[in-house]
Amino acid sequence: MSAHIRLHEHRLDDGIRDLLGKEIAARLSAADFDPDHDAAILARIGAHALERLLPPEILTTVKDFTGSGAHALLLDNLPQQEVPRTPVSGFGGEADLAVTNTLHLGLVQLLGLTPFAVEYENSGKLIRNVVPNPVAAGKTSSWGSDSEFFWHTDNPHLPFGDPGSDPRPYIPRYLTFCVMRNAEQVPTEIMSVEAAVDRLPPETGRVLSSTAFEIAAPDSNDVTADGRRLTLTEAAVLERRAAGLRVRFDHGTTSAVTPQAADALATWVETLPGAPCWQPVLAPGQFLAFDNYRVLHRRQAFTPAENEAEARWLRRCYAS
Secondary structure, eight states: OTTTTTEEEEEEOOHHHHHHHHHHHHHSSSSOOOHHHHHHHHHHHHHHHHHHOHHHHHHHHHHHHHGGOOOOEEEEEEOOOOOOOOOTTTTGGGGGGGHHHHHHHHHHHEEEEEEEOOOBBGGSEEEEOOOOOGGGGTTTTTOSSSOEEEEEEETHHHHHOTTTTTTTOOOOOOOOOOOOOTOOOOHHHHHHHHHHTSSSSSHHHHHHHEEEEEOOOOBBBBBTTOOOOOEEEEESSSETTEEEEEEETTTTEEESSSSOOOOHHHHHHHHHGGGGOBBOOTTTTTTEETTTEEEEEOOOOOOOOGGGGGSSSSEEEOOO
């Protein structure tokens, strides 16, 4: 575990992986499961198999993750299925991904979280295909590739939510991913909020904790019916709570409303690239979850595989 981030990381041995894959395949019927309609069924099947077969140490880590104070969780060597062509349009056939979706939603259930979709993004579908979509060329979007994704949190234009609330109007607490392909070896870079703040002058941190900022929805979000983007006003980049720091930020959509706030925001942007971060090159068979309230993440620009059917492909689901 790195000093700058609290990470829980486990790898399944091959025997457990194979047993888990067979268990899940045996419990899936011939039905065409769609996570937008059958999420509860897939989660139940996955969670049952995982509870039965995961070693106690790994099962305990997963179940305790959200209350452990850790920033991120990485599980490696999970069962893999035959992977169809990368859906570079952003959408593909969900019936072909039943094993992956069962593992993904089963793990979300073991984490004690509720998976959810939002109507203003991804056409309201539960699971986002993070792929190099040509229509997103030049945009800082999870469907992009040619533009660098600077350090950010997802959906920072929304309020933070309270436990037990409907999660959809609020910032997603956790981002969860299953990895399908990454032949391009693109790192997913993750930074704890503590590491991000550690090098800031105290006065800069104080100003970033004031409500002197406005944060608009990122490019990946759909606009409202009248063409406007949702914007959070009187927002703080940093919020200090008894449980610790939490952060909301997107470089492209965060603006300051006072000169002092503009100076603090510029210092923040200049400081972030030099802060320590974790840079895993995610691989097929891995599951990643991280705390979107306490972690910033980014992805640098990359050139997708020449054969778009083999291009980088992650599956992302919000959970709170």
